[in-house]
Amino acid sequence: MNNSSQKVLDHSLAELKKWQDSFGTWEEDTVLNIPYKTIEKTFSRLAQRLQCNFPFHHPIYAGQMLKPPHPLTWAAYAMAMSINPNNHALDGGPPSSEMEKEAVAELAHFFGYGDKFLGHLTASGTIANLEALWIARESHPDKKIAFSQNSHYTHERMCSVLRVEGVKVPVLDSGTFDLKAINPNEIGTVVVTLGTTGLGEVEPLDQVLPWAKEHGIRIHIDAAYGGFFRTLKDTELIDGTSWNLMEQADSIVVDPHKHGLQPYGCGCVLFKDPAVGKFYKHDSPYTYFTSEDLHLGEISLECSRAGAAAVALWATLKMLPLKEDVGFGPILKKCLGAASNVYELTDTSQKLKAYKKPDLDILGYFPSQQKTTSEISKKSKAIFEKGMKDRSYYLSLYRIPIETFSRLHPEYKADSEDVTILRSVFMKPEHDSFTEELFNRIEQNC
Template sequence: MENIFFENFLGPQAENHPTLQNAIQRILEWHSAWRRKFYPEDASLYPEMYMAPAEFFITLDHFLKRLEQQPPYFSPRYFAQMLKDPALSSVIGYLAVILTNPNNHAYEGGPVTTQMEIEVVDDLLKLCGFQKGWGHLCSGGSLANTEAMWAVRDTYIRRFKKPGQVLFSNMSHYSWKRICSILMIPHYGEIPINIHFRMDLDKLETVLKKKPTMMVVANIGTTGCGAVDDVEGILTLRNKYKFHLHLDAAYGGYTRSILLNENGEIQNFNEVGHILKKDVYQSLISMKEADSITIDPHKQGSTGYGCGAVLYKDERLKKVILNTAPYTYHVKNKPNIGMFTLEGSRPGAVAAGCWLTHRMIPLNRNGYGKIIGECLLTAKELSERIEKESGFTPLNQPDLDIFCFYQMPSEKPASMTKMNKINLDHYENFSVLNPESNFILSKFVMDKKTVRAILPKIKRDDRQLVALRSVFIKHWLRMGRPSYLDRLLATLKNNLK
């Protein structure tokens, strides 16, 4: 078994505890010695023989006890949401830096971590295939998406005096409609999907013909079922209709590491075809042709939450949202990233955690590619086995590592009402709210329009249709004897109604 699966993670049962403990001890010893180097002639301000009061540790114990109420996000039995252990390097890097708490808004607030952020962004530009460009870290994908649309909107208005329309699929993240509201973009449209949960390009072109479009958003991994839009096809439309193509690769962007060898070169499809579909492979290659990209290290990048990123191919876009203030940016001829970001204060510790993780886990087939590839193979294997071995039916053939499924009622004709009754019962059984559940899943809810595209023969007698949803962002499920995947299938079979 590959060491990459184990060496940089704490493990479902804290198997790697000694490594983390050793690293934390090293950090504390180094940090304490580092502090004492500065002005060693200064006397301590603390009383002699100072000890923390007992109440400090009593409160800490109460705090830790309260944390035990959290769901077991670390367990292979939990695959309800996009939650996994951050890499040890992310935890260690964050801890080492948060003790001084630098702010990457201005260079003087975090010179070392600002440089680390620049290097992380350079990593991401190369991962996505951008030969040049600019970007920065931010709190998450929604913020990155907002900033990208803000820059595009203002650029478009300067040229055409009013904003054009923005288009995205009806499977896109819910925040896109909210962003359009915040930025006062009156004309936006949700494009219907095809049977693969991807944007229907014929319907996209129909809308493109009607009025000028400033931005189209394509997904590299939708939140609901991990669908990857046909980027190559959308690029053909971009060449015809001249819009800005933004990729929301918040979830699936790091999947591109599967394609890259040690020199950053794209592997042939026959080398990765056992993991990726051909059209997904092509869309990942085509990411390099996008105009801007949102990508989240805090998802498949294995860093802690609070680490998103936005990338621009055209560096001039950052100047559109330039801001400054009289009380900051005093270090000249140095990168002051905050001048070009929507956020003010920006944590240097997050950049440090991501930087160290990128140094520990290569952004190619031997690093992230192996870890993420195992997650994709988990979803693929379950989709291939589930109907025969458990009686449940696949809703999607996974593009990435998210797989949705349902039980079809035996009573005919099948209807949304009957399906919802059965599958909501399953959801309650496998919900995080059920303390006796052996596995924890989530649900995927579709409106009537989506049901018409995906399950056209189902009687549409309800407002929504519910399916079960599994997010295999953790790479443990095919391990063990029997594997967790084997145990899941047996559990599903036993719960068949």
């Protein structure tokens, strides 16, 4: 946190302290006291242990989907946590509950939903998708749920939790769904992922929507990773076809703790038709008394939820609008630029080759001087491990079925069941100016 951010936080906490003291003086019970030496020893050890993390904050880290929250975001989170509101019922946190409703409404409008919708924050994208698939099951209790072979594993796992059959849809070389491979009469909901967590692929919503409408099938969009890229839907930086159709989906999930600059955990689920609230209907003998207004716990599978997450998201959206030229747009342009930069560098490299052109800010690539798929896997793992060992870069690995890899790169002899390649997630805007240096470091270990 820079000096100005620290100054704002200190001032705001002081203002909050005045409010806390306005209810009368009181003293913390002595049973909560901890000796200073114990505190000092514990926090010194804590600082040492936390230094064993990978450098998620630095542009040398281009591994998993870990994006540092904005300093002012976690300042807002820290402020709220000094009160520790619970957004289950309004009496657990009236202001933070209202902030959640406002932030969720802003997300709903951003994705094209009107003023009538149902939605709330969740602890994660996994829980958000669970709720969306639960509504899918309740809406069509005798139908299956379909999702592509590239979708996040959470869909298959949550189908198991919900005891509903999940169907994997094959993806063709063109990136379209092989809809002929499934029986539409058996499907109640189909999941379309806008930004897969593997390689950031944007699935063909424009292909699936008319097919789904023809057969009376619901559409759920998993935009947990890619959702915020909708800010760029009208630019030449991305293909806006699918992004411009999002409002036609029955439900949408997005993860603000990915590209939304939020701390973990902050997911969000949205339903276009508020009538699905009937499936949440329940009662509680000791909550929901302070207001006749809707309590968030009445439309959520979760009970207690951190009000601080809502406060942080609300504050972030006030400071960084969901627009192309101000706020989130310029940040995401830099992330796309970083992936594009590395993709172009592979064009002239004698050592590294891109697996495919990236849709968003995730790029797969591999050492190109090998002759067989097993050699590519072995060398990729060596490059991955060497960077962490000398602390020069941090990447991730991605395993691809041999049939899929060979369709794109038939020049390599297939002598393994799958291929492990390198994968980079360029989530930080700082990556845009660091990609050439990062690429050179990786090449040196090829």
